[in-house]
Amino acid sequence: MNHYDAKHDTADKYSLRVRVFSKLRADILSGRYAENEELKEMAIGEEMGVSRTPVREAFRQLELEGLIQIIPNKGAYVTGITEKDVKDIYIIRSLLEGLCARWATEHITQAQMEEMEENVYLAEFHAGKGHLDQLAELDNRFHDIMYEACNSKLLEHHLKDLHQYVLRVRRKTLANANRGPKSNEEHKNIMEAIKTGNADLAEELAHQHMINAYDNMVENGLHEAYG
Amino acid sequence: MNHYDAKHDTADKYSLRVRVFSKLRADILSGRYAENEELKEMAIGEEMGVSRTPVREAFRQLELEGLIQIIPNKGAYVTGITEKDVKDIYIIRSLLEGLCARWATEHITQAQMEEMEENVYLAEFHAGKGHLDQLAELDNRFHDIMYEACNSKLLEHHLKDLHQYVLRVRRKTLANANRGPKSNEEHKNIMEAIKTGNADLAEELAHQHMINAYDNMVENGLHEAYG
DNA sequence: GCCCGTACTATTGTATACAATTATACGGGT
């Protein structure tokens, strides 16, 4: 099997570098690699059927995203997330999500508003059925919608960067049956504040949403991560 | 002249990739390249006496830092910063710098406190002499000290990322003779709040410091960038 | 037995060769 065969295993839409980057990112977030585990260029490349070149380039990006740490002439290691990191992230997000909700109130498009409403009601349905996976997925998506709606590439960028860490933490255990529905109720309130154009309320609710998410996580031993 | 000669032109302390990354970053921030200018791998490599490999890796990092945008199969372009971007940055920073000042108050080390004091008094001296370049340099450093003192790698990372954009904007014209000394006065107040352990005050002052910096910039046609 | 140096191996760092893609220039057809 040469490299060109492997190239056709999956969608060709993206360059190899992007494919490697995306896969590694997903694998790290999904907890496939343990914290502080060493990533070897050759091993990754062989597994994905590509040479070291795109792997190395993907590494540089992962490093800047904070998912791995590269020690020169030594290796690439999956970054560990401490409890303090998680706490810091939620506090930082509590500020920025508030700002984001404010800006979203001012700039959200009709299409985005509709997707947000749909998201909340769909989540309500899955909450009633106890579909925790779908609930978690919709939870993530709610935040992404708001990030996109705030009309600031910069804020969106930083919030997405922070949000992804949450995904890693959530992975550490199964979703909590209580927080999911509660989180979605808060989303609903934020959504309605945005819809009615009440930026002050939206900001306050989004701010509190993060604090609640963090408090819940602490109560459950820092394992849950809704919000 | 082959590549190995060039390797010894400057300090060998860092890998070529890091050297290329640092130089390109500095060049972009210094305004050497115009906005939307295309960066060619080969040209950069030849100029620095390295092959395309480290240049490409540096590109990936610069892209993630937001300094360039890479269009697949096409090229790398210096990102443009709009006036709205600048405004967004200052608002985001006004929140995060406040939080940073709070945390710095709680965690600053003695060495950091001393450097901060030294920074303020040295800046006072240069302000009196009208040394605008040194003033600008000390201004940047003051913020870096605070970022490091806040004891949060995450907050530090995001603030440094935001701060670097300011450096690009400042470049667009010469430093303003008025804002520099005013900015340092505000630094002095922040420094003293931190020193006396008044976290609430430090947060508020740092928050206001950003707002003042932005207002001043607007007054001067979005050209100045102290803070 | 322990220390230390040396050879060997594994891995990363860089350069270069080649493939694929995009941009450009040219020339014929209308």
Add this chain to the structure above:
DNA sequence: ACCCGTATAATTGTATACAATAGTACGGGC
């Protein structure tokens, strides 16, 4: 003159070869 397809050149994308560095195992000296 203009449109459009083809050839050509320029540039990026990827693979591979080679260099440098770091880690490891072995063996001699004490």
